Amino acid sequence: MSKKTGVLLLLLILISLFFNIVSFVNISNISLDKEAIESSYDSLLSEVQSLKKEISRLTEDNEVLRRNISYAQQMSDINSSIIKEQVKLIDLKKDWRFLRDNELFPIYDANEESNEKEVIFYTSFPKTLKLNEKLRGIGNKLSQYCFNGLPIELEYIKDIEGKKVAVINLRESYINEGLDIEDKVGYTWLDDYFQGSTGGMQTYIRLVETFLQRDYKGEWIDGVEFLYEGSKINYEHIEGLSEIIYR
Template sequence: SKEVSTIKEENVNLEKTVKDLNDKLSKQEPKNNIAKEPSIKDKSNLYPIYTADTDTYKKQIDAYIYIPKELELKQKLDTLAKALSEAYFDNLPIQVVNIKDVDNKKVAVINLDESSENQGISDFSKLKGSTWATKYFQGSTGGTITSTQLIETMLQRDYSGQWIDGVKFLYKNKDCNF
């Protein structure tokens, strides 16, 4: 019947669409090169993203990100900041402002800002959506986990190559008061 042949034709088209979409999906890189389990043989370009255990507050590795070794130090920090923002902090801005030399130590200055919809709002009760002030630094557990994720991931204490010696976080370009 004509109805059956129309349905068969639609089915062939749908199968082709599914195959095309699966092909596209397999070609896309994982988001930000973040992997829960590193599979790359050369582990020197894998940088851990840290979090803290909610019971003990002990730092632990949550994931890894691949960063090409050719990148300058600031670009590597920018890559870590972007990965943290996208994977853990609802895309809230994390900007590596600069790397300062303080007593012969390299200190990264990193600014945490609110989303564009919350720009210019100083009354925390009027902030909308995910925010540094009312979500990620709220309470002792949340604040501790957020601090560990930011500080330990940016410091990369176990990395043996050239890296920063310290980190200073700003909130809206001013000293943090969380």
């Protein structure tokens, strides 16, 4: 091999080595850049997940707040309606033309000292109204006047050995559907009207005496049966509501 050929061969080897080194450096840089990108991506993904959780929490808080506002407005409207209606009925009780076509029905509560029933409000219905419509009306008025708007619904009237028995379903407020117990808005049957001896007695008298209307002489039901959310009631302080109560 000539000296010139050897120099050229050495030069080619050096050039090849140079390009190999450059390629290695570039590949290393690419690898390092990829690792940095992956690290940044993971960090951003974690932050996005945290933000999603916070958005979800705020959305739930806003929903609870919205329901609270809605409930407060509903209660305000109910109380305003009660006052106006009772003032109107006080005047109409003296009007023979009104009494000719309408009937007054008392809504009862329990006396705080004696636990005896006493009239606290009145409601009225046209005499031509059907029995089931009157019962639905009484349920609505009881709900508004005595149970902070909790639904009281007539399911049906059944016949038991020739006696008419109204089946009444006590339901929790629609405004609480889908909410956890700790987020519930306003009053509930379980927490506010099925608890305590005194509270249970008040609930019993309000419901039973108002629906039975024992002093009413016209066509009426013979008995009443109460359900809670469609099922038989079985709670300590309102045991009396677990069976059919007759007039």
